[in-house]
Amino acid sequence: AAGVIQSPRHLIKEKRETATLKCYPIPRHDTVYWYQQGPGQDPQFLISFYEKMQSDKGSIPDRFSAQQFSDYHSELNMSSLELGDSALYFCASSLAGGPEQFFGPGTRLTVL
Amino acid sequence: GQQLNQSPQSMFIQEGEDVSMNCTSSSIFNTWLWYKQDPGEGPVLLIALYKAGELTSNGRLTAQFGITRKDSFLNISASIPSDVGIYFCAGQTGQGAQKLVFGQGTRLTINP
Numbered sequence: 683a684a685g686v687i688q689s690p691r692h693l694i695k696e697k698r699e700t701a702t703l704k705c706y707p708i709p710r711h712d713t714v715y716w717y718q719q720g721p722g723q724d725p726q727f728l729i730s731f732y733e734k735m736q737s738d739k740g741s742i743p744d745r746f747s748a749q750q751f752s753d754y755h756s757e758l759n760m761s762s763l764e765l766g767d768s769a770l771y772f773c774a775s776s777l778a779g780g781p782e783q784f785f786g787p788g789t790r791l792t793v794l
Numbered sequence: 795g796q797q798l799n800q801s802p803q804s805m806f807i808q809e810g811e812d813v814s815m816n817c818t819s820s821s822i823f824n825t826w827l828w829y830k831q832d833p834g835e836g837p838v839l840l841i842a843l844y845k846a847g848e849l850t851s852n853g854r855l856t857a858q859f860g861i862t863r864k865d866s867f868l869n870i871s872a873s874i875p876s877d878v879g880i881y882f883c884a885g886q887t888g889q890g891a892q893k894l895v896f897g898q899g900t901r902l903t904i905n906p
Contacts, residue, residue, distance in 0.1 A: 737891035
């Protein structure tokens, strides 16, 4: 079965640079969620979109923004990167905002 | 904010043993989910629970949604080497594209 696709899988950036992470949900899923997971930590919710509208918002820095496009894929834009932004970033998708969230393989962001 | 207290934090068991872990919260949740995560990978959904008192099985895994809606447990019977990983409970309080709140995780190690 098709799963959530995230790209890139690995990303290395310098401080103060920008990064764009992409997420392609499971086919027919219209809801996407973004989570950040630091080393040895549990995933922390950033933001979610349902039918291209922002649905819920967590502790997402003002330097980050996200959107969902007409084909339901989503992009997380990160600016003025800091060392502390180094983490695994997961996208998850669900059908019609349902509670069962299916996670992608993640993007490992390293900020040097 | 909402917090899930997951225990134990780690378990070291022999192959073939049964495993039990649980999550508790001071908040009421509408949905409880259990995920397994391998290093560097995304969490994989194991079981979803929707109603207080619900008991659900998935192969050797059994999970229950507590009557008070503030707790859940996961049991794994007859553990095998591929059960190694980190298990997370996650809860959702709202409806429709809402965030998941995760427990701190239980790291399971199996001695062959």
